[in-house]
Amino acid sequence: MSLDNLSFPVSIGSITFPEVFVRMDGTGVTKFNGAGSGTVNCQYTAGPWELYNLIRNDDGTVSFQSFSFPNVFLRMDGTGVTKFNGAGAGTVNCQYTAGPWEKFNVTCACDGPANSCQGTIESNAFPNVFLRTDGRRWHSQLSIHCWALGKIPVWHSLE
Numbered sequence: 641m642s643l644d645n646l647s648f649p650v651s652i653g654s655i656t657f658p659e660v661f662v663r664m665d666g667t668g669v670t671k672f673n674g675a676g677s678g679t680v681n682c683q684y685t686a687g688p689w690e691l692y693n694l695i696r697n698d699d700g701t702v703s704f705q706s707f708s709f710p711n712v713f714l715r716m717d718g719t720g721v722t723k724f725n726g727a728g729a730g731t732v733n734c735q736y737t738a739g740p741w742e743k744f745n746v747t748c749a750c751d752g753p754a755n756s757c758q759g760t761i762e763s764n765a766f767p768n769v770f771l772r773t774d775g776r777r778w779h780s781q782l783s784i785h786c787w788a789l790g791k792i793p794v795w796h797s798l799e
Contacts, residue, residue, distance in 0.1 A: 654775050657682075659685055662771070673736070676733035692707060705738070712736060717732075740764070741765050743765065747762075
């Protein structure tokens with residue numbers, strides 16, 4: 641299935657940790673910051689801060705724009721992420737407007753329940769660096785990291 645057939649809004653949920661979703665808090669993110677800003681972590685169940693508008697870019701990549709925070713995008717900094725690290729590495733946060741670090745290559749296979757796709761989210765700026773969710777401690781702080789080398793299923797979309 642192509643991304644053209646996905647429904648909006650989308651959420652980014654963990655395959656390994658069911659009911660754990662990528663949460664974006666873009667409070668105060670109102671201008672560009674080179675290091676990014678805001679908070680991206682995980683949330684048990686999906687609410688408004690776990691919903692994204694999937695933007696299709698002209699270069700074939702996609703960007704994830706927050707539904708709750710206007711013009712705030714998911715950002716991945718994979719600087720120095722060159723090999724597998726079980727704890728994850730890199731930085732995932734927010735950015736006001738979408739530039740190179742807010743563009744992703746998404747693979748998806750939609751052979752599950754209706755409106756549910758599974759796949760990977762790879763940084764376009766940092767090849768072989770993937771979004772990773774760690775939902776082992778969902779009742780406290782969950783973490784989002786970059787994950788190098790290897791395609792780990794980490795997302796699904798919901799209508």
